[in-house]
Amino acid sequence: MASVTLKQVHKRYGKVHAVRGISMEIQDGEFMAFLGPSGCGKSSTMRMIAGLEEITSGDILFDGESIIEKKPSQRNVAMAFETYALYPTLTVYENLAFPLRAAGMKGDEVDRRVQEVGEIIGITEIFDRKPAKLSSGQSQAVGLARALIRKPNVFLLDEPISHLDTSQRFHMRVYLKRLHLEFGHTMILVTHDQEDAMALSDRVAVMSEGILHQVDTPRNIYENPLDLFVAGFIGNLPMNFIDAQVKREDGYFYLVNKAMRVPLPEVFTPKAEAGQLPEEVVIGIRPYHISLVSSDTPGSVSAEIFVVEALGDMNVATVQLNGQRLQAVCPTTYRAAPHTPVALAMKAEHTLLFDKASGRRVPADR
Amino acid sequence: MKVKKFTAMDILRQTIIMAVLIVMLFPIYWMIVTSLKPTNLILMNPPVFTFKPTLEHYIYAFEQANFALYIRNTLLAAIFSTIIVVVAGSLASYGFARYNVGGGNLMFFILTTRMMPAIAVVLPFFVIFRTAGNSAIGQFFHLGMDRIGTLVVCYTIFNLPFAIWLMHSFFQDIPVELEDSARLDGYSRIKVFFKVVLPLAAPGIAVTAIFCLLFSWNEYLFASILTRDMAKTITVGVGDFWTQRGILWGPLSAAATVCVMPMIAFALLLQKWIVRGLTFGAVRG
Structure with missing residues (x-):
């Protein structure tokens, strides 16, 4: 586990200035949500933390140490994706074993870890199935299990539950919250859904057009929005x-x-x-x-x-x-x-x- | 058992399908029949439909007309060019699909090379390959007039743009998150390509390869102008039976049948995939 610090992070895609100087501190073990409408730069910010995108300028630190020169795999971050990103040709078991084998882990150890995480998430009965045979809720459970399997420093969740239907979403949300409370990972959730953000996170970072508007607890974001954007964006009935x-x-x-x-x-x-x-x-x-x-x-x-x-x-x-x-x-x-x-x-x-x-x-x- | 009632519409539809099939298939039927008829019955008028089939024309085509060599040439040219096209094309189209190399313009430029008629470049090619054949490097790569290397290069040039476009759509169908995920798991970009992307794109690559084989197998123009004897291909070889003594209908039909059969077999076997290839990845993988 690690704390994450962003210092004046910028991201440009050609002429598009997607992330405009974001600075924030995410505590060790904190659940942080990046909340904003689509195109606000929240996903780019997460991908820069993961190392999937290069950072244009600024710095990102894990536990005070700059990681922007490191490859994604060296950062030890895990990610759960909106589209689950399970390898369609592999069974659930193999999907879980994949990251471990890629990291060079061998036979028995892999099996032990896969079984362990499978039991935590409760997916051992579907180990033999291929992703095409899973429901969306099961797929996301496998996605989460795969993210958990490497004991990551930082756990990144890219809209993991916005694909699911309402009842499964509530189920997964409760589940995610519980997972965080039990294991205390540093978690970053990217979402456009304020309900998910408010329900899950310790603090919410509200973004739009590449700018960070406010980082605060869900309560404060709701009651004391810093500007018109945050005020208008938060709340199921608009202000x-x-x-x-x-x-x-x-x-x-x-x-x-x-x-x-x-x-x-x-x-x-x-x-x-x-x-x-x-x-x-x-x-x-x-x-x-x-x-x-x-x-x-x-x-x-x-x-x-x-x-x-x-x-x-x-x-x-x-x-x-x-x-x-x-x-x-x-x-x-x-x-x-x-x-x-x-x-x-x-x-x-x-x-x-x-x-x-x-x-x-x-x-x-x- | 429930008996399905045919409506007038059904009957009309079936009739039209039958008519189209007859128009399409009759020449192939006639070609095969002619290839099996004894010579004296071929040009009978009215045509005979019952006869004792003979393989004499096939024997003639292979023994007198060197057809085995033509098949070998065609296979070599088709297989080598397809290998080059698939290897280079898959890397190129992956680059276009994922990294937007050239911002779309480069890919369009590549496609434009397919837009001119092939005949426009045959003469320049003729000069280029004749010159290349005189150099040591050209010799090494079997370039020059009437050499297989020349055909391999030509077929590669003409199949590569098509292959890039076709495979591009297959690569785009692969969710980028799978690659992200593999990179987080510790794979380098190259390893991601070989271990994650290629296995998922395999059906698409196979379809592309089949198309390249078919196109190379069927190619006529380049082969007719750039080869004479040694590197002659099967499509050109069929023309051998149009001789000064007249058209040898029997061996010609036999040769044409040999030419067409692998294609028909391919098409029947791989119908499903080929249709998918033609819809250009409209179906998600």
Whole structure:
């Protein structure tokens, strides 16, 4: 096992600048997720750690020692692939034995290790089968077993479960988490699925367009996103964004646009007093923190219903406000026809403000 | 047992298939029949369909016309050129498929060499090989007029672009993750190619090799111009029976039958793979 350090890592493919100066520290035994939309550079970063891609500039260290000159096999990393990457002509057993034999291990030792890992993963009954005869869940289990077999320094998971159907995905996810807790490998998961990233990892690195936006615990990524990208990307129901201006009236601060005028949440008042708030801001608030209230509630904003969807465990109302659509979570009993006038209340303590110009979040004084 | 009812559409379809088959197969049937007919019955009009078959024309073709030598020449040229094409072509197309060598332009350029009619290069080839045959190196490689080395080079030149294109699709079908995985396991790129990629691409390479053999076997133009006696191939040899004394239909048919039979056998045996090769890897491997 090893810690992994990235220092100003860049990757260019010809004119394409795929990874733009990523620096981060992954602790020994930590489960880190690289999360981002496709083409964000997360896979390139992982492949550079594995040594499958050359690094354009910067440095990668395992336990403080630079490894960029080393071949993939000398780095002792293991990888599980989205497409499983099992050799189709070999049986499951032979697939597991392959890395050991390639590393020069002999007869009995190979067998012992294959049996051992086969039992840990629970695939000894399918040892004789060829990959074509396996279900996708079994294939991925074999893929994981093969990655585990060499006792790697770093365990790289390239979208290992996004191919699977929902029930198998949940199964494999729980399984992966347990595997990590039991063996404590340093694990890096590349995924575009925030749920996988949040559920599995100790920390999440959110990337887009080759830039690292934020590295933090799943909780913090969700609650305190550093910028508009992270705020909009994380969360199953996307965060609502409302353009507004900060205005002072009668000694009080308000967030104002054409359709609404709400008091500035108190946590921002000291910043506003000190003139540190940008004038043009974007209000960010999750659908869970907007509620539909009666229209005489102070500080509420009037809007009208666009549509109400029943999602089983909650209903989601999409409302029109000043030509913009916002979503609010409401009780499963709530029903309303389109164009019904409603009033919205935003929970002040969950209201985030972003600088419209830079996209960075304005930290509150708490 | 359930009896399948034929619809009008079925009958029409079957009729058309029968008609096409008759048009396609009759010449081959007639060629074989002619090769087995006694000479005096060959040109009978109306044609006779019942007769006592004879092998006299085959014996004539092999004993009088040196057909055994032509077969040997054809086989040598076809096999050697195919070996070169498969070895060079598989490495080249792997490079194109995985490392995007030449950014697509180089591969297209290679294909363009197939776009001109072969006749356009025959005369330059004639001069080149005649000159090469006079040098020591040319002698060593059996180059020159009427020599097999010349045919090997010609067939290689004309089969290589095709082989690269065909194998390219087979290599692209192999998931790159398999290679990544093998590299993580400790294989060098060369070892990955030989131990992981080649075994998986073997069916595709086999199809390519078969095509190269077929093309070389069937080649006529180069052989007719660049060979005379010693290196003459089977397709050119068939023409031997078009003599000043007239066309010797019997031996000519016998020779043509010998020429065609291996191809038909190949096609029947390897039908499935050849169709796959023609769909250019559209089916995933």
